[in-house]
Every structure is written in C-alpha cells, then in structure tokens.
Amino acid sequence: MIAGVIAVVLLLAVAAYACGGGTDYGAGFWDLTAGGAERGERSRRLIDHAMAPVWEVNNVWLIFVLVIMWTGFPVFFQRVFTAMWLPLALAAVGTVLRGAGFALRKPLTRLAGRRLYGAMFAVSSLLTPFFLGAAAGGVASGRVTARATASTDAWSNPTSLLFGFLAVAFTALLGAVFLAADARRFAVPDLDGHFRRRALAALAAVVVLAVITLVVTHGDAPHVWHGLIHGVGLVFVIVSALATLATAWSLTRPSGAWSRGAAVAVVASAVIAWGMAQRPYLIPVSLTVAEGAGAHTTLRWLGLVTLVAVVLVFPAVVLLYWLDTHGELESLTDAELRPGRPGDEV
Template identity: 40%
Template structure:
C-alpha cells in the first residue's frame, strides 16, 4: 500500500484520467469498433450484422461518449499547461477528430428517425466512415504526444507547425493500433449480443482476425517506438513492474484468443477488456511522470494542489451518483449478455428507440 501514502493529489487526478481513458476505450472505443464492422459488413448476413450493431450500442451510445469529456475537463482543470500545449501543437488532428465525432454522433441518431430506407442507409455511411477515421486521429494524437515532438515545439516557442508534430510514422501507427483495438473489443463484445449461432460465429471470426492483426500492429508500434519515442520505449523497462505488466498483457491476449477458440465468449470478453486496460496502463506507466514529454510532468505547469484536491473530492462525490447510474443502465440493457442461460425471456423485448 506504498502508493497510497506516496501518491500526490496531482497523481490521484492523473490516475483518474487514466481510468476515464480506459473506460472510454472499453465503452466508447467499442462503439467506434462497431462502426468499423458496420462498414465492413459483407455477405448474406450483412444486414443482420448491422442491425445487431445498432441494437447493441443504441441505448448506451450517449453515455459511452461522456468519458472523453471527463478526460478533457480533468486535463484542463488540473494540468492547464499540458492541455494548452496539446491543443496548440495538435490543433489539426484534434479538429479533424472532432469533425468525425460530430458526424458519427449525429448520424447514428439520425438513422433511427429518418423516413426512408435509402436515407437510413446513407446515414449509416456517415456513421461508419468517420468511425474508422476518428480513432486513427485519436491514436495519432496520443502517439504524437509520446514522441515528445509537441512538447519540444511548445518549449521552443516560435510558429506552430500544423502537420509535422503528428503526420509521422509512429503517431499514425499508434492511430492504426487504436483503430485495431477498438475493432477487436467490439467484435468480442458482439459475440455476446446475439442468439443466432451463424451471426455469433461471424463476430467470433472477426474477433480472431483482429486479434491477430492487433499483434502485428503492436509489433510495428514497438519497433517504431525505439527511435521515435525513446522516452516511452525505455520507460517501461525503467519501471520496476514494467516486466510483470507486459507479461500480464500478453497472458490476457492469449487467454482471449483461447477463449474465443473454445467459444467461451464471456471469458473472452473479460480477457480482452483486461488486455486493453493493461495496454493503456502500460502506456501510461511508460510515460510516467510525464503528461507531455519531455518537459511537462505532473508538477510542471500543473494547477495548485488545492485544485487537485477539490477535483478528487468532486470525483468521489460524483461517483456516488455515477456508478449506480451506470450499473443500472448496463443492467437494463446489457443484462442479457451476462446471463447466458436466461437469454430467451430477456431477449423478448429488443431495445428500439421510442
């Protein structure tokens, strides 16, 4: 329990940001991934796949996206200089990402309420294409920060470059990695959303394929990181528990693939979610204590401690309302994915908007 005494309020807020980011990846990320599978839906069951996706994410859609806002608010309140540097040096990818957020966020709802089948199909496209582009940009922003280039540009002052901070191999590779992770968790989750064995096998196959490509992309990111993001590359070795963290991530990846192969879908979901959480934890640990390397860490450019303490109190009190509300939401709409035996009675009413 060493960390409890050594953790500063700033560290506490940073940990909360990591938790919110993991939640966004596991929940909002899966919505992006579902959009990817919507775009890639082919074959005789393409329509059934799209319908399953729409039903699965409809009720939880709006809530899943609030996690991103939580991360942003925590960042600008608690670490204003890091926020300012990111928003300035990565203005272009963030602006493009937001256009994607707007397009898919509105199109997803519009397609439920438009008049004709044709119109609904068009909205589907407006939803699914940005679902592919937006995660790449989000990952590129995170990858770019890890290279230290935005931090160096801001430190040097002078004119702000629009593209050179992020339009590089490593950030783009991280972007593709994010896209792949999101598609992977979405496919794993979707295996639990249907009774139809053929449909379930479709998503099982997609999950296994994306697990394999995820390994390949991860390898590419690892190779590129050595030169492009040395600080983060070495960070995981520096941390005393870097090695166990890596082994645990690998073990979860293997467990997820084995569970998928054996059709233990609930187990696969658990392992895949743990794998994603460990990947983000590992990335954060490797970058620790920097928010925007190589200069801005948890102390430099941070808000005064009183702000961090107040934010922690607000987070604690807010969680008292938030956690039961989220549990209720997922019980009402996702309960059937946790009770394999009682699926029939549960599935009698499909969630469709009023």
C-alpha cells in the same frame, strides 16, 4: 502528491473511454465492413441494438477526460490542443457526425437516407479513433513541446500513425467480441461465428501492430520504450499479453465465456502501460506531472468532484453496462435476426 493522484485518475479515465467508447467505435467499424444493404442487414440490426442503450453514456468518459485535462493540467491541455489541433479537430468532427449518423439512420424509412447516415456513422467510427490515437502518439513521442506550434503535420510521424492504427485495431477487437456475445445471447450461431472470426482477426492485428509499435518507439519515443520494458509499464504489458492469450482462448471455446472481460483487459492494460511508461512526465521528456499541474486548491476541488463522481455516477454506469450486457434493457426478437425477415429492404 495530489497532482500524481489526479494524473492517475486521468489515465484511468482514458482507459475507461478506450474500452467503453472503443466498443462503440468497433461496432461502427464492423458496420462499415458488413457489406451491402441486403448482406449486412442482420449484422447492422444487431449493432443498432447493442449500441442503443449505451452509446451516449460512453461519451461521459471523454467529457471526464477533457475536464480533468483543462482543469487539473492546463499547461498540458494547452500544449496538446495547440500541437495536435488538426487530428483532435477531425476527431471532434467525427464524433459529432458519428452520433448524428447513428441517431438519424434508424428512424428513416427511405433506403437512400439510411445509406447516407449509415455511411456517415460507419466512416466516422473508423476515422475518429485513428485521429485520437494519432494525437496520443504525438504526446508519447514528445512532439507536444512548449516550442510546438499549431502546424498541420505535427502528427505525421511513425509513433502517431502506429498509435492511430493500433487504436482502430483495439476498437475492432472490442466491437467484435461484444457483438459475438450479443449474438450468443440471442441464439444466432451464424452471427456469433461471424463476429468471433472477426474478433480473432482483429486480435491478430493488435498483436502485430503492438510489436511494430514497440520496435518503432525504440528510436522515435525512447523514453516510452524504456518505460514499457521496465518497471510498472512492463507489468501492464505482461498483463495485456496474458489477456490477449485469454481472449484468443475464450473466442475458441463454444461458450465464449470471459471473452468480453479478457478483451477489455487487453485494451485497458495497454493504455495503462503507456501511461506508466511516461512517468514522471505528461509529455516525455519536456513536461512533468508537477510542472503541468494546476493550482493546489484547484486540484483539491477536482479530487473532491472526482470522489463524488465515483460514489454517485460510477455505480450507475456499471449498472447500466450490466443491464445491457445481460439483456435486461431493450428487447430484440429472434425474428429480427433470422435470415429472410419479411419486409427487409434491399
């Protein structure tokens, strides 16, 4: 019983990281595609401002996921990090380079240095979610088995690749939706329209990739496919589909109201649908939740620590997100987002 509860906590933590960290990765994706130094300057200023208060906090969810994995489900942790060592290692390197690029590019005054660290940040924001998604696809397709060895090509399968592309599309959606909301808050209509159009394009990519992934899993990950079209998994697929329609509707409304909540619901519901589709397995169809769980005493202490974190940490994180999205933290003047600001570097 307690192993099932901890497994649900793990799934919710993955969903939280997909939404919180995914928004940051998406901002980096749009940084990468913003254009040259002059054309993309205003978009990059908005991205820097939007990410600055929360980008480190969003990684708390990743740490929480890893702690639950290696403490609560050590067998699962060992198999995943053995079979999927290459994409996970590349994702870890990407996370480090991304953080370094974001932290170091802003204080630099020389354009060459800003371009170098900016490119490091932007490219890592694209590759890191792809490799994390590819590792998740390896789990969903059942390739992370007890017989799996530390090979370099275990993740090169249709489900892993599609999960990787879908992860990038999810992050692009979240990043564009939140950046459009920030642009509205600062009354910069051209940037609002700029990111709304990109959000709609990312949403279309999510729909196309989700349909293709569902078709491919029929043959490549049959247990997950069955779970996605039956029971609780199907419920969350429907919720994600309805949230997709709500996101599209919100993005076409002048106010853009509820677009952020709807986009978060799209991603969170999709992640939870995947987790529910795998039941009762951590790795279909070779490792159940009960088989992969640690000692009962360990799970009890992990549950207690989780409860303390929910009581003490979760409200603080929610407050930080609320303050950030309501403009109560770092100020940004209109002049910084207006075209032709004096002192712009080319």
